[in-house]
Amino acid sequence: MTSRGALTMLGLCTAVLVFCGLYFARSILAPVAFSLFVVAIVWPLQRALETRVPRLLALVVTLAVTLLVVTVLGYLIVWAFGTVGRWLIENALRLQALYMQWTDWLEEHGILVTSLLVENFNAGWLIRAVQEIGGRLHGLLTFVVIAFVFTALGLLEIDIAGKNIESLRNKEAARTILQASTQIADKFQRYMLVRSAMSVLTGLVVWAFALLAGLELATAWGVIAFVLNYIPFIGPLVATVFPTLFALVQFGSWQLAAIVFLGLNVIQFLIGSYLEPRIAGAALSVSPFLVLFAVFFWAFLWGLPGAFIGVPIVIAALTLCEQLESTRWIATLLSGRERL
Template identity: 55%
Template sequence: MATGAGTGMDAFKGQKILIGLIATVVLAAAVSLAQVILAPVVFAIFVIAVVWPVQRRLEQRIGTGLASLLTLLLTLAVIGSIVSMVVWGFSHVAQWTFANAGRFQAIYAQAGDWLEGHGFLLAGSVADHFNVRWLLRALQEISARANSLASFLVVTAVFVVFGLLEADIFVRQVARLPRYGAFLMASGADIASKMQTYMWVRTLMSIATGILVWGFTLASGMELATAWGVIALALNYIPVIGPFTATLLPTVFALVQFESWRMALFVFVVLNVVQFVSGSYLEPRIAGRTLAISPFLVLFAVFFWSFLWGLAGAFIGVPLVIAALTFCAHGTGTRWIADLFSGRAPEAG
């Protein structure tokens, strides 16, 4: 009888795990399909959490309505500046690419000949796969994504406007909840504080990285040094994927410009050192224990949310994980989850 009961309990637990996995897959699919609505809402909440202190200070002097408007304009100015830097940087890169399309094609042909000489056959001819038409299609794709980003920012701005207008009322309503009010207020305030710290640290490191990349590429004689610095600054806001892109692109262009794999390797190594020092050494020391999170979880969050929401997900993935772990840290039954993924060694004693 005991054996039968134990087998039944094991089967029941197995069913619960299976149902949980199925529910997770269905939820992830739903979140992905609802990207058009959910992504702007999530971004708007993130923006509101970051700019809320500015809103509160302005409200004390000029009132809620005007404070919300000024906060929104300031937010749009910052976001617009970052987007403009990306567009400016990549437009210069695109112009240089068109002007040197023949050099790109020659490098591609040399790489193809080398690979074929070592037993790796490329599908089709070089001209069919890497030419001006291919570059034009790539730029058209980038233009389409830029238009999509503009629409995304407009929808997000609308949500931010209404969110800022109702934020104070919403906070007071949450505080009045009889059972969970204190818990939600404490965890919400902590999450907002961490979001502000996250963006402050990310901005500081992005500026430092951009200056270092610009200085190195200029000193090494690379063309487009300012563009590479601007691109590195802007893309550094996207964890993992952004720094990798900001490192790989100058490496490829160094190979084309100098026609030397040694110089390209040198550029690649130095830029990786810059990214490592800023991202893995300076950033954790500036943020301290406030934003302590497992590096594995950071990597998973970036790729998981980029899989669901693309570039927007790559940016918002880490803040979402920070918010989730902070929420868990405020619950007595879920604090172990925050400790498990904090990336910190347990304290002695």
């Protein structure tokens, strides 16, 4: 084997080991990555508070505000899906009639839905589903607690870390690290500001569209679109499919459901693919392919938190690549900006 082939094999083995490490250590690495992202966003608030109140009080207020925002978002999504669930229970007869209608149509075409349901959806499946949901909720709660602890520690030590970097003997390396950290924090803050504004706009437009279309629970669909828009691609997809299925149950017509599906997709496309990139500007410009890959790749490694944090990880990685001449070409290649 040539030296070049050996280096290639070594690189592949290293990549596999890194991916395995990221996957098996996800219970720690995912909360740490999320907490670093949160620290970068809320640090300006703590810094502003420290000019008016003692440092410890500023930390407590910053953490309280952060926890309040997370709690409100969690409450909104639980309320919205709970509202939809209650509507489905109250309209069980309508749902049953639609089920019988589609079952008869499928069985006329040779698809025995009833036997398939009996074979695959039984009491054991229901118990496993409940256990799976319970396990995921427990895992999500554990993730939030660990991330909150790391966020508190990060806010406590951010000043110390900055001074330690400044004291490095290699002043050029210290300057590069501090400059990259500052740029990453600025981009994270801009990313969340733009994402929040677009999420609010998406929620309002979806709410208005649901009202115009005669879709019940318009407020719930607007809230779902608002909260899930924070998760690129996956969130908007869920916020589009669920109202479409609901429209199928409410109207009993696949044509009207298709109109709802088309309208929601137009909204998501105009806001997410046209308006948001222009507001975000060139600083956050990332290849759409890379964004899609990052969302699904990190979702595969770390689950739902990975889907949320995937794009910020890409932004941080590209910003680091921009700092060094030897890796600047990577940032240029993977950015969404057209170079002249």
